Amino acid sequence: MLTALVTWLVNTVGKMGYTGILCLMFLESSFFPFPSEVVIPPAGFLASQGRMNLFMVILMGIIGSILGALFNYWISLRLGRPFFEKYGKYFLVSEKTLDKAEKYFRDHGHISTFIGRLIPGIRQYISLPAGVARMKLLPFCIFTGFGAGIWVITLALLGYLIGNNQDLLEEYLHQITLILVILCLGLGAVYYYLHRKKNAHRRDITPPEDPS
Numbered sequence: 001m002l003t004a005l006v007t008w009l010v011n012t013v014g015k016m017g018y019t020g021i022l023c024l025m026f027l028e029s030s031f032f033p034f035p036s037e038v039v040i041p042p043a044g045f046l047a048s049q050g051r052m053n054l055f056m057v058i059l060m061g062i063i064g065s066i067l068g069a070l071f072n073y074w075i076s077l078r079l080g081r082p083f084f085e086k087y088g089k090y091f092l093v094s095e096k097t098l099d100k101a102e103k104y105f106r107d108h109g110h111i112s113t114f115i116g117r118l119i120p121g122i123r124q125y126i127s128l129p130a131g132v133a134r135m136k137l138l139p140f141c142i143f144t145g146f147g148a149g150i151w152v153i154t155l156a157l158l159g160y161l162i163g164n165n166q167d168l169l170e171e172y173l174h175q176i177t178l179i180l181v182i183l184c185l186g187l188g189a190v191y192y193y194l195h196r197k198k199n200a201h202r203r204d205i206t207p208p209e210d211p212s
Contacts, residue, residue, distance in 0.1 A: 022061075024064065026068040026071070036061070037155065039155075040061050040152055041156070048159070048160045048163060058152055065152065066148060069144045070127075073127045073130055076127065076132045104133065108195075109140065109143075111143075111187075113143040127144070151180075154176055158176075
């Protein structure tokens with residue numbers, strides 16, 4: 001079943017070309033449960049055969065990921081906060097909670113978006129809280145692109161180097177995913193430490209208010 005699906009995807013991407021990669025990665029990055037693991041590696045495999053250009057495969061994969069993320073961002077921006085302001089009490093979500101989420105993504109949205117794009121099960125949905133919190137669009141696109149870029153490049157290179165060996169591809173993907181999760185946890189811990197240290201330094205150098 002999996003072999004037949006991969007064969008179909010290789011043929012589909014081969015026929016649709018770079019537009020197919022962009023469209024499929026748009027779906028993968030939005031609400032639709034379409035895994036990038038069965039899109040980019042076959043395209044990388046075609047690049048290894050000289051039927052596609054590896055740079056264009058990566059570029060279209062990143063653009064498709066950003067466009068799909070922007071779709072989710074737009075949906076949550078339009079419907080998210082008004083929905084929770086109206087019905088949030090039924091989900092134990094208050095306006096104060098929304099304000100905190102908005103402040104959090106204003107202060108930490110860049111690192112959250114970047115890390116979220118690298119974690120399975122989160123990468124497709126990290127755009128939703130960013131939209132609800134009205135994270136600034138330019139940083140959202142930049143850090144979405146960085147995170148998506150690392151993932152797309154990894155998948156493309158795997159397809160290019162390993163080819164159509166699904167068992168070996170799955171083995172490497174499992175190992176790489178585990179490494180990325182560990183690195184994300186480490187990055188998050190370092191960011192948290194540096195942020196706390198920076199805030200403590202600010203408090204130390206802030207002069208006390210004049211009681212008069």
